[in-house]
Amino acid sequence: MQVQLETLSTLERRISITLPMAEIDAQVGERLKRVARNAKIQGFRPGKAPMKIVEMNYGAQVREEVLGEQVQQAFYKAVGEEKLRVAGYPRFEPVNNEGDKETFKFAATFEVYPEVKVGDLAGKDIEKPVAEVTEAEVDKTVDILRKQRTRYSRVEREAASGDRVIIDFKGTIDGVPFEGGSAENFPFVLGQGQMLADFETGVTGMKEGETKSVEVSFPEDYHGKEVAGKKAVFEITVKNVAEAQLPEVDADFAKMLGIADGDVEKMRAEIRKNVERESKRRLSARVKENVMQALLDVTEIELPKSLVQLEVGRLIEQARRDLESRGMKVQDMPFPPELFQQQAERRVALGLILSELVEANQLEAKPEQVKAMIDEFADSYEQPEEVVKWYYASPDRLEGPTSMVLEDNVVEFVLSKANVVEKPLAFDELMGNNA
CATH class of the missing domain: 3.10.50.40 (Chitinase A; domain 3)
Structure with missing residues (x-):
């Protein structure tokens, strides 16, 4: 196998590979022999057709399969030897090799992952909103619960x-x-x-x-x-x-909210706990957004077009499924890619930056962190132990909590490097309730 690598731009590469045709022919022959054992060809009993007849019927298909496999294997072997990290999908094309029956040549054009160097966070101000849950917030929540009933x-x-x-x-x-x-x-x-x-x-x-x-x-x-x-x-x-x-705030009201003995103080304590949990979640989301924007602000990065295009496709499919779930017919609805371009670029950039930060600073999610996250989820349910069991019943279910812990680790790391500016936030503003 001969390999020639070209640099077309900062991220784009073209690799030309030459394979000996003898190896390809040998593999085609071996595979045709396997096909011949069970081939059903009109006029012959299964497995009894002459090889020439088998080749006439299956030769083109088998050769196409072998070439496809050889191209894939040769490509990934070559980029592995060159220590290249391929971004997105390569574009393969045969190279005109007229007159040369001894070799098969093809080229692959692709992008590589950029080198990511996270900028200096030391002088970066990151706003961290803070909000306090007091008895007044508990009273407001009680009023909302009363109005709902x-x-x-x-x-x-x-x-x-x-x-x-x-x-x-x-x-x-x-x-x-x-x-x-x-x-x-x-x-x-x-x-x-x-x-x-x-x-x-x-x-x-x-x-x-x-x-x-x-x-x-x-x-x-x-x-x-x-x-x-x-x-x-x-x-x-x-x-x-x-x-x-509106219902009175009494034992009957407390029982409506799941307090079996009707203790109003227990009810208020439970409401406060839920409000504090929701407040913490919203504050964390705001801080995370500010941290992600700070990382984008300080880091210059060239994005592989192929990754952005893939992300645009994912966002379009997500939007399509979302509208379908709401009962809308989207079969003929246009989804212009440019509407998703900016969001896709942001997501790809953050993905590359976070990956670099996690690897460089050992910020991977630890099992005990994931367990703590799941315990926190489960705490809001009547049977938390069943929720915990559900998560650990399948590795796929752990992906969500693991991803959230990883992002939290990144947020803590960035906040430890940057200049954190605390900003008091009104509870109603945090909850999006200015009534």
Whole structure:
């Protein structure tokens, strides 16, 4: 086997390989003999056809298989000897070898992994948000849990903000009904922005059994383009007005939340534990994002185009599956690769940087770290020991926790090298609840 290596660019290589045809012919002959033992050819009993007939029927297919295997084996042997790390998939092509029947020549064009040198983190500021869980946050969470268990009781009074109303309505524009403009027994809660402001204002103050017409202006940017910017008149009949009733914070409420003996203090302690767990998770996610951005900021890296293209393909397939899971038909839906290019480049860059950091600084996930991570997951379930067993029942299930531990190790390492700037964060902002 003869090998010639060319450098086409910083990351692109071309390797030309020459194989002796005699070895290929010998392997083709051996494989045809094996095929002949069971070959079913019309006019002959299985395994009794002459070799010439076998070769006529199977020769081209067998030669193609042998050549494919030889090309793959020769390529990976050559790049191994040259100590090259192939990124993505190589592009193979035969080399015109006219007149030479003694050898088979082919070339492979491919990219190699870049040398990654993580930049200096010593002078890099990394923001680390901090948030405290106090009794006030526990109180807010209790209120949210109460609202989630709201019951509505019928009242004989005018509808007010916070009430649930059940209505019939018919809408027209210039006297003509429009699609989606009517419904019967339609429930919604006043004051929650479920309907347009004009509509809710019209319903507010109405009583059960009352009917009136309400003029509603659709915004110019309304999602229904056929009515956007237009005025409609709705004839509305209120069929029911119900007042919200929140459960009291008592033993019955505690039991609803899984506290068997109804102890309210136990309930608050459990809520606090859950809130602290969620707060920790969100803070960790924000810190991790800041660390990853810092690594990208300080590290210059040329990305193999082949890896980026592969990642674009993965992201497109992920988006396709996500939309299908939501019941959308995506068969003919376009997924322009350029929409995923930036995200793919970021993911590939981070993958290369993290791989270098982990290898250079022995940041691999240790078994005891993975176990601690799984124990933390399991702690939020009623039977944590069953959750732990589930994870350890299959090596594949450990991949997720192992990857998370590895990322946590990288985050801790980077924070130990950089200038960490703590920033107090309001609990509502952390939880994405500014109400």
